Amino acid sequence: MLFGIEWDTSSDLAFAISILPILLRGMIVTIQATFLGFFVALVLGLIFAALKAAPLKIISWPAGVLTEFIRDTPLLIQLFFLYYVLPEYGLVLPAFLTGALALGLQYSAYTAEVYRAGIEAIAKGQHEAARALNFTSLRTFTHVVLPQAVPRIIPAMGNYLVSIMKDVPVLSVVTVLEMLNVAQIVGDRTFNYLIPLSMVGGLYMIMTLVASGGVRWLDQTLPKRGLSLK
Amino acid sequence: MSDTIIKFDQVVKRFGALTVLDHLDFNVQRGEKVTIIGPSGSGKSTVLRILMTLESISEGIVSVDGEPLWHEERNGRLVNASEAHLRKMRVQLGMVFQQFNLFPHMSVRRNITEGPVKVLGMSRQDARERAEELLEMVGLANQADKYPHQLSGGQQQRVGIARALAMRPKVMLFDEPTSALDPELVGEVLNVIGALAEEHDLTMLLVTHEMRFAREVSDRVCFFDKGKIKEQGTPDELFTDPKEERTREFLKAVLEG
């Protein structure tokens, strides 16, 4: 029994059907962690990208070193760091939040790169036209640069969304009850690992296909030109 | 009485070790139509880009309508211009680019109205009406809802002209406006610029390799060489009877090429 749901071991099929609701509980946690992590990665990545592009070296340099460090170290280390070190400084977060933060932090180093490439791909002439029309730098960024950069970065960001989803099982080491962790507990208690693990594999494939399809749809729906932030 | 709207006074522009403008003196009168010609790298674009505040200057003073462009007076001293000063000065100038530089994600109408509405504070209604007038003027009535990529190069450049005019500049800068166009589309853009040249009050600075057109529309032609004006005069003087050997060589090369 897990989450108050009993399993039925009379046959493989009955077992699979009986543990599906249990695995789906885990799947909801996986999806929540994915989207929270992705959101953190999108916001933090934009901040990193802006800091790295700063004209002052004392700002851009530490931002560059920090993102490089994040990129070059395993997610698990960052997760342990946040989970075990932060509480020593009085910051105690639930395991789920800590995990989603770690995911977001790790991936912000990658999304920062995507933002940078997307923004730098905007032709110099666009900045010059905006200046000739006397736009402020803020308006140039929000009305000229971003609307042209966003459609370009969607495919790359979508790939990271799927990667984050596939990294969520790492959070099981800090006790987050995401889908794989749930499947493992079921296995531990029933001595049947094959069925829950296969089901997790299948559910993951469905989630990944849906996410990829969604990104592709978004990419095709947002026209490359004619896109306005309004 | 002379009424100088643009004045370059001993202006030097360097890119690192490269001197692009070398103690340039250059004046333009209000309403004057001036064409700049010269070999590649002689500093023609740089002159326009400095006026549009896309490029700063290394030495000297540039004035627009009697006020320094790249400097401002503070406590009785000339100091480097602040962004606020540049913003104030910039409204007097408009620029048409070789590569058009339209905003690809905005409709033709929004390309033209965005500046007047967001920068000049014009009402959306007025800006739209003005855009319709301008589009009519450049021969693109009924194209307002299209996006730049749906237009030919010649049409895009005419939108570029309308977009610059919508800001009601005193001075229009054209940097090789037809160089990126297929030959059969050059005429339609030159016709628009030619019509604009009829406007008495508008000052125009045009960099072009279209010598026949320059001859028709300009009051004065300046031949740039190595960051200086080597020779200038009315189109007739310069094209039929150039004094300098360099001018003759250049014209010969362009007219034969």
Ligand SMILES: Nc1ncnc2c1ncn2[C@@H]1O[C@H](COP(=O)(O)OP(=O)(O)OP(=O)(O)O)[C@@H](O)[C@H]1O
């Ligand atoms: N941002 C820059 N950095 C370094 N050098 C530059 C820069 N902009 C222009 N230059 C150099 O300055 C010189 C003059 O450039 P400019 O664009 O004014 O020439 P031009 O007369 O317009 O030539 P063209 O007919 O080829 O357009 C060229 O040698 C060019 O390479």
Ligand SMILES: [Mg+2]
């Ligand atoms: Mg040039």
